[in-house]
Amino acid sequence: MKIVISGFYGLGNTGDEAILEAIIYNLREQLENPEITVFSLSPDKTAKEHHVNSVYRGWRHDFKKKVGALKGADLLISGGGGLLQDTYPTRFLFGPLPYYLLIVFLAKLCGTKVMFFSQGIGPVHSKWGKILMKVFANMADFVTVRDQYSKDLLHRLGVTRPQTVVTSDIVFAYQPRKSTACIDSLPLENRDNLVAVSVRPWFEKVKQFEQMAQILDALIEHRGVTPVFVPMEGHHDAKASERVLAQMVHKDQCYVLGTDFSPNQYVNFIGECQLTIGMRLHALIFSTIMGVPHIGLSYDKKVESLLKRNHMWEFSAALQDIDVDEMITNAIGLMDHREKYSEIILNSAAELKQEALRNVELLKEKFLK
Template identity: 30%
Template sequence: MSSIVVSGYYGFRNAGDEAMLAAMIEVLSDLDPKLNITVISANPEDTKRRHGVHAVYWLNYWQIAKVIRKSDLVISGGGSLLQDVTSVRSIYYYMSILFLAKMLGKPTMLYAQGIGPICGSFARKAMRWLGNKIDLITVRDEGSLEELDNLGVKKTPIRVTADPVLGIHPVDRQIGRKILRRYGIEGAKPLVGISVREWRDWSHYKDIISTVTARIVDELGARVVYLPMQYPEDVEVAKKIAVDMPKSIVLLDEEYTTSELLSLVGNLDLLIGIRLHALIFAGVMGIPMIGMSYDPKIDRFLKSMGDESVSDLQNVTVEKLMEKIHQEWQEKDSFAKTVEPVISKLRRDAFVNAELALELISRGKTKR
């Protein structure tokens, strides 16, 4: 029986990261049903309950070292872990887990990572050193490959794949319908979803989204629903934006599982998102999407879909956003069919991550 330890931003109630973990576990377990997976988590009990795997506390290094010592592979899994824009400290934490694994003589892998931006000079030097010690790197986009090249990571095999969540299959839309019904959202009116997040306490983009929300109701005859990807933070941001809005605008104020969120997105006619995985969920479910960028990962994903962001959060205007909304609205009925070949390719690429991980384990066992 092979054993993998997975490090990442898990147990923090972020739907995108939990979806990545769920996708990784699903694909890895499909390839090796006997695989033993242990996750390093901020909330081990919640991780065990959600995902049915072993879990250890993210700051208990003694326990982490214990499970790594028994493992066949340590994965730094998914997301934008190796960057110092949202936090200047977290990058050192994730590098420390990989460093510990190398000290214990274990194979290591960056699994479908989104690399960068890494701005600090010491962080860049540390990443260059560690990146060249890792056994295998897969990145979820070409931009991350360029970032590694700029950092000077040259010695490690690197493969461009796709975000693990793109390997998830579409779910039943009935799950989301039941949730929407609880909020009084049903009937023939089209439905537009909006996924927001807090960013540097900026107010400009929130004012723009507030104005656009009202115009969507008036001009498209649609209802608007705000979807929380990080609970409860996104709910609080949505409340600031949608204050004094009419009844045709609804804030979903509960925490949802990956399947529930996918199903909710599947009931939309259009998604407008700041959160990356809200956009990825739309892609998986064949729903037209509009992205607003606060980070290169948004632009990179949209580029992989043959699109681009409407604007960044600092420069977005009502006119730009409404123009994009009307464009996507006119083409919404053909979106799923148009995007199907793109999603199929990205799904295959996402599956490759797991295949390469298990190949790395096999090579390690052969050398023993």
């Protein structure tokens, strides 16, 4: 089977690279010798890392190669991740939403079937974004989404032609391989009380950086933890981490991991921690996979949806509703009863993994003749 994968690949986002790795691994596990081509911003790197064919994803270069790949493919996988949203500016044919939908349109012009694969949908607020979704998303032949919110939003947007099934994020079917690269990179005297921290920029919102600083200072003072920032999207998250550190009293007791580690190295590091406090969805998914209790600071419905599915929402908060004292109490409670909550999380992870594997099972059922 010849498959083209389109997504936010080759741009250094750890979550999206984990998505790609999980898709490729599970396709190879369940299909017989699939021939895979990935549209990537760094095609040489993607081809080398994953042993796939890769074509530059942008419109300005290699258009004929993209058309050729789609014409020769049996299926375009669009996803996973949160591709179909207009949080970032959408202007006519510019922006994430038009890009991914026009790839779908191009695939259909080439006679290729399309599957939205383990996608998170939205938000879609703009009038133009809603029009694009209704016209082009309905061209998909089959859709799996990673949460119920995404399915409901598709229906509200008028995307009703393809069948839509709720599964889970394909990263729940990620297969970690043992690595100590991250933890070995830090000059730690004690590895027993680590707290993973994931922060990201989110438009004009900055209050959460001050609040995170207060939470971490309190945990250092009361529990002697060592916070370690995990920059899931390179320099963007590294800068956000520095904004937290700049407001901390005990910043000298914190560390920031390097930005060039792989998803596998980051997931192994998070597995060494007592607790994760984070904004990034895939930092929280990594925590779930590894059975690490976590507090999520939800900037988007996708984060809230995950935290409700893995039973961590009661300890978490929407970004605009953070209560510092409550978060400190929740963090201490999760660490005091870590074994109990780790078991709850691992049970959730097992269920979510089975749902993630359904993405490939449904692909086989719908498209493998």
